[in-house]
Amino acid sequence: xxxxxxxxxxxxxxxEDLKAFVDKLLSKPAPGSAGPTGTWRLYKPVxxxxxxxxxxxxxxxxxxxxxxxxxxxxxVVDYIYCKGCGxxxxxxxxxxxxxxxxxx
Amino acid sequence: xRVKVLMGNTAVAEAVRMAGVxxxxxxxxxxxxxxxxxxxxxxERGELKARYVRVESEHSALAVVYGASASGARVFTATSxxxxxxxxxxxxxxxxxxxxxxxxxVTRAIGPPWNIHSDHQDALTVRDAGWIIxxxxxxxxxxxxxxxxxRVGEDRRVLLPVMVALDGFTLSHTCEPVRLPxxxxxxxxxxxxxxLPFKLEPGSYFAVGNLGPDEVTMELRWxxxxxxxxAKHVIxxxxxxxxxxxxxxxxxxxxxxxxxxxxYLVVLAGAWSGDAMEAVDMLRDEGYPVGLVRxxxxxxxxxxxxxxxxxxxxxxxxxxxxxxxGHMGVIAGDLVSAVRGKVTVKNVIAGLGGVDxxxxxxxxxxxxxxxxxxxxxxxxxFYTEWYMPWVxxx
Numbered sequence: 001x002x003x004x005x006x007x008x009x010x011x012x013x014x015x016e017d018l019k020a021f022v023d024k025l026l027s028k029p030a031p032g033s034a035g036p037t038g039t040w041r042l043y044k045p046v047x048x049x050x051x052x053x054x055x056x057x058x059x060x061x062x063x064x065x066x067x068x069x070x071x072x073x074x075x076v077v078d079y080i081y082c083k084g085c086g087x088x089x090x091x092x093x094x095x096x097x098x099x100x101x102x103x104x
Numbered sequence: 105x106r107v108k109v110l111m112g113n114t115a116v117a118e119a120v121r122m123a124g125v126x127x128x129x130x131x132x133x134x135x136x137x138x139x140x141x142x143x144x145x146x147x148e149r150g151e152l153k154a155r156y157v158r159v160e161s162e163h164s165a166l167a168v169v170y171g172a173s174a175s176g177a178r179v180f181t182a183t184s185x186x187x188x189x190x191x192x193x194x195x196x197x198x199x200x201x202x203x204x205x206x207x208x209x210v211t212r213a214i215g216p217p218w219n220i221h222s223d224h225q226d227a228l229t230v231r232d233a234g235w236i237i238x239x240x241x242x243x244x245x246x247x248x249x250x251x252x253x254x255r256v257g258e259d260r261r262v263l264l265p266v267m268v269a270l271d272g273f274t275l276s277h278t279c280e281p282v283r284l285p286x287x288x289x290x291x292x293x294x295x296x297x298x299x300l301p302f303k304l305e306p307g308s309y310f311a312v313g314n315l316g317p318d319e320v321t322m323e324l325r326w327x328x329x330x331x332x333x334x335a336k337h338v339i340x341x342x343x344x345x346x347x348x349x350x351x352x353x354x355x356x357x358x359x360x361x362x363x364x365x366x367x368y369l370v371v372l373a374g375a376w377s378g379d380a381m382e383a384v385d386m387l388r389d390e391g392y393p394v395g396l397v398r399x400x401x402x403x404x405x406x407x408x409x410x411x412x413x414x415x416x417x418x419x420x421x422x423x424x425x426x427x428x429x430g431h432m433g434v435i436a437g438d439l440v441s442a443v444r445g446k447v448t449v450k451n452v453i454a455g456l457g458g459v460d461x462x463x464x465x466x467x468x469x470x471x472x473x474x475x476x477x478x479x480x481x482x483x484x485x486f487y488t489e490w491y492m493p494w495v496x497x498x
Binding site for chain 2: 010011013014015017018020021022024025026027028029034
């Protein structure tokens, strides 16, 4: 009995579909695959370079991996992707990170 | 090929063993069935080399086999009634990921009141998720369908999960002779699973179904839609191949019974089809030109087959064991849309909650339907009636 799909084309169509399906279903880690998420931010973490003891705890805790840090160096926040969750400010042992309202 | 007398539950477990399933997960308590007990024994005895994961809920059972299937394993789980409803969320994740999970659903009523007997409300309630859904009508067919489920679901042209529904007690706990193929024959017919559509493994960096643009949700559903359309062809092909190889007479999306020269058709699915066939035989002896169509699959819905058969009859009677409240019987609703007003359709709801429907009951229903049609009493082109002879009204 006839179906809208003819058997001859099934294999080719199915493989094309499968490739496109998998491409859309799976996502690979990449910077900003959801766009510049920094635009979601309401409060901005600002690091006080005088108070900061370069311990790297903020870098360790950042859930979005947007703090760049190397041992004994000042951490730098990537504001293009930082969503402003404030975890870095919370975990900072010397209270060197202030959350500042955007636009102020 | 040897003939063994098996319970429906055992037959499904045998099929799982012969299919070489690698991961099984199940919630072991009510409403579970003996299917998973038999499999647990097989794994324990070393007859089936598989990981058996016991979990705390059906939701988790399906989640476990979802993950295992994503890693490329051939998997199986089984449930029933409320357990299936508890899986509902995961049903969609499995379908939307196009993983060829196979699950046996022993159909049983949904409460309240508590009721462990068979109707089709559980399996038919989940029909929109993207699972292929087959209904067995004998113990042997439950065995066959479970094996075919792996070939169909894992076929590159399909890649969808498959549910094999078998009626609670009338199939699951009833012993019938089953013609069992040799395991080596089955292995020859069913190749090992290819790790498609994707394979999760250590070292592969990707997420499945991460947050995405809205359009992606719609496109993914469209691919499932197309896979489901292709599944019609693949089910016909695979079941015909199986029938040739293992000497079975029934294959395809439907089974026709005395449909040649029929002027009236009865349409239904599941174990009670056998009782309805007896009624059709009796009515044929009395001169009624009636035939029967048993749906072997309700998803994908056999639109082409039904449209062709319905075009040559006067009227169709759909007997449903599940209701879509506010509309009509579930299968009737699908059939009405498939035949698109080309034929008069009557729908009878019967056997809910496992109420016994005998061949004589079917005879009464079918006779009433034919008489109504011939007297002109079926004035609207479809309507629904509840068959409850024990209820006296007025």
